[in-house]
Amino acid sequence: xxxxxxxxxxxxxxxxxxxxxxxxxxxxxxxxKDDAPHRYAGYLNAPxxxxxxxxxxxxYGQDEACTGIWVHxxxxxxxxxxxxxxxNPQDTSDTTDCESDPAWVVFGQxxxxxIHVELASLRAADSESALSRAVARxxxxxxxxRVVPHASIHATEPGQLIWRTHDQTYRMARGYSKxxxxxxxxxxxxxxxxxxRKDDIKDHF
Amino acid sequence: MSGAANPVMPIDPCQEDPEKLAxxxxxxxxGVLIEPGDWMPEAYRVGMLRMSEHHANSEIVxxxxxxxxxxxxxxxxxxxxxxxxxxxxxxxxxxxYRVSQDLGKSREDMLRDLCTGKTKYHxxxxxxxxxxxxxxMIQWLIDGAAIMNQKTLADGAYGPYVRTMHRINxxxxxxxxxxxxxxxxxxxxxxxxxxxxxxxxxxxxxxSIMFFGPPDKPGCxxxxxxxxxxxxxxxxxxxxxxxxRFAPAARDLGLVVHVCEKNEEGFVTQKQxxxxxxxxxxxxxxxxxxxxxEFFKVIRGNGPCNAHRLALRRFSxxxxxxxxxxxxxxxTTLPPAA
Ligand SMILES: [Fe+2]
Ligand SMILES: [Fe+2]
Numbered sequence: 328x329x330x331x332x333x334x335x336x337x338x339x340x341x342x343x344x345x346x347x348x349x350x351x352x353x354x355x356x357x358x359x360k361d362d363a364p365h366r367y368a369g370y371l372n373a374p375x376x377x378x379x380x381x382x383x384x385x386x387y388g389q390d391e392a393c394t395g396i397w398v399h400x401x402x403x404x405x406x407x408x409x410x411x412x413x414x415n416p417q418d419t420s421d422t423t424d425c426e427s428d429p430a431w432v433v434f435g436q437x438x439x440x441x442i443h444v445e446l447a448s449l450r451a452a453d454s455e456s457a458l459s460r461a462v463a464r465x466x467x468x469x470x471x472x473r474v475v476p477h478a479s480i481h482a483t484e485p486g487q488l489i490w491r492t493h494d495q496t497y498r499m500a501r502g503y504s505k506x507x508x509x510x511x512x513x514x515x516x517x518x519x520x521x522x523x524r525k526d527d528i529k530d531h532f
Numbered sequence: 533m534s535g536a537a538n539p540v541m542p543i544d545p546c547q548e549d550p551e552k553l554a555x556x557x558x559x560x561x562x563g564v565l566i567e568p569g570d571w572m573p574e575a576y577r578v579g580m581l582r583m584s585e586h587h588a589n590s591e592i593v594x595x596x597x598x599x600x601x602x603x604x605x606x607x608x609x610x611x612x613x614x615x616x617x618x619x620x621x622x623x624x625x626x627x628x629y630r631v632s633q634d635l636g637k638s639r640e641d642m643l644r645d646l647c648t649g650k651t652k653y654h655x656x657x658x659x660x661x662x663x664x665x666x667x668x669m670i671q672w673l674i675d676g677a678a679i680m681n682q683k684t685l686a687d688g689a690y691g692p693y694v695r696t697m698h699r700i701n702x703x704x705x706x707x708x709x710x711x712x713x714x715x716x717x718x719x720x721x722x723x724x725x726x727x728x729x730x731x732x733x734x735x736x737x738x739x740s741i742m743f744f745g746p747p748d749k750p751g752c753x754x755x756x757x758x759x760x761x762x763x764x765x766x767x768x769x770x771x772x773x774x775x776x777r778f779a780p781a782a783r784d785l786g787l788v789v790h791v792c793e794k795n796e797e798g799f800v801t802q803k804q805x806x807x808x809x810x811x812x813x814x815x816x817x818x819x820x821x822x823x824x825x826e827f828f829k830v831i832r833g834n835g836p837c838n839a840h841r842l843a844l845r846r847f848s849x850x851x852x853x854x855x856x857x858x859x860x861x862x863x864t865t866l867p868p869a870a
Contacts, residue, residue, distance in 0.1 A: 502709075523781050
């Protein structure tokens with residue numbers, strides 16, 4: 328252990344004042360393979376979008392196979408209130424998109440507690456009409472619809488290496504499952520191992 | 533980023549609008565998840581904030597004793613795995629601070645309250661980890677206990693916390709599996725390795741039993757934390773399931789459960805075999821009731837490593853100040869040499 332870490336620090340005074348500067352909140356989505364929809368991964372705080380993207384690659388891009396990341400400022404979200412029941416939009420008097428309008432990406436949440444998943448994109452003049460159009464077209468079966476201006480979403484380059492391709496099994500449960508099972512079998516009965524494993528996490532990276 | 537108030541004492545749910553409260557409680561009873569835009573009782577918001585802030589604190593403090601061992605891992609694979617684990621834990625902290633922020637407290641305030649001892653982190657991180665076998669034991673017993681607890685929390689009622697729990701648990705599965713692998717490897721090793729593992733087991737069994745918190749108060753199922761599904765299973769029930777799972781596994785591995793006396797530094801001074809640690813006719817394993825005085829002493833800040841952990845956390849907070857300043861405002865003046 329380094330000397331500096333072993334030292335017991337004494338702090339006579341209060342902590343120095345906060346670091347100044349504005350740290351913004353960003354929402355991160357990841358795609359597990361090319362052309363797969365982007366799925367909500369989590370939030371992070373960063374001073375600007377460029378740093379948010381690189382932090383997102385390090386944090387959310389390394390724990391599972393990942394070919395693409397989207398990041399946007401949380402302020403860019405326009406969404407419906409999260410409904411108690413799945414939406415069943417009746418209004419089908421939908422207009423066609425005007426090519427000169429800005430593009431919006433539509434995300435949907437299927438059930439309360441679920442993550443938001445990319446559904447489609449559309450064009451609309453403003454956030455209000457983008458949201459109502461998104462609800463009319465994609466709201467069925469969802470509890471919440473969210474639209475984000477396409478221009479405010481920062482994406483990693485297609486083909487950019489996010490998920491490192493060398494052997495990463497050391498950082499995943501499946502990198503150990505087989506050897507652990509074999510080692511248990513040397514000392515325990517199979518039914519005891521099965522009983523013990525009931526409390527394992529079934530769904531893992 | 534300052535200004536957000538510290539959580540105040542939760543207000544009595546009786547002061548809430550009775551109609552809204554009734555609707556909120558009915559939703560929870562029907563298994564409806566609460567999302568941030570929904571109305572919620574103030575006591576619920578404050579309770580969830582405290583819970584996820586405490587959880588976030590635990591993640592980043594727990595990474596400290598483990599981080600100390602990265603440079604001394606016994607093989608390259610173990611070193612990579614431990615580095616990844618520590619990175620995961622800090623990532624869990626960032627996600628949970630994010631959930632807490634949305635409940636009304638700024639991240640700055642949370643980090644500072646942790647450093648000044650105003651808020652707590654999990655008790656189990658106030659015990660020493662003097663050998664590599666302790667690192668193995670932490671990943672097997674403590675991450676194992678954390679998974680059992682967090683699996684129940686993933687069935688909770690607060691959407692953002694539930695989503696975070698799912699993602700965290702997927703990583704915890706790796707921590708636990710690699711911990712098992714380390715313990716199994718050590719216990720199939722030399723006599724010296726087995727002895728080292730037994731000693732680490734003696735140090736960590738007690739804190740693992742206490743991991744789930746003190747015995748439940750009667751009627752806790754009807755109190756807000758459980759009625760509002762902030763907490764899903766009682767401490768005692770989780771503890772019993774943990775013992776039922778780990779006591780026979782430890783025995784089959786050749787480890788012996790001891791009742792231990794420890795000194796101020798958290799090292800075992802005296803031990804005897806825990807005679808209660810056998811299964812009853814229902815298959816429930818017994819255990820000697822932990823010393824709850826010790827538990828409360830550690831909570832009050834007087835455990836073996838409280839001062840050291842907090843000092844290290846504060847050290848890393850202060851040493852990191854220039855990084856935060858640099859990214860937030862472009863000011864890259866370095867701190868004075870430590
Ligand atoms: Fe964790
Ligand atoms: Fe963990």
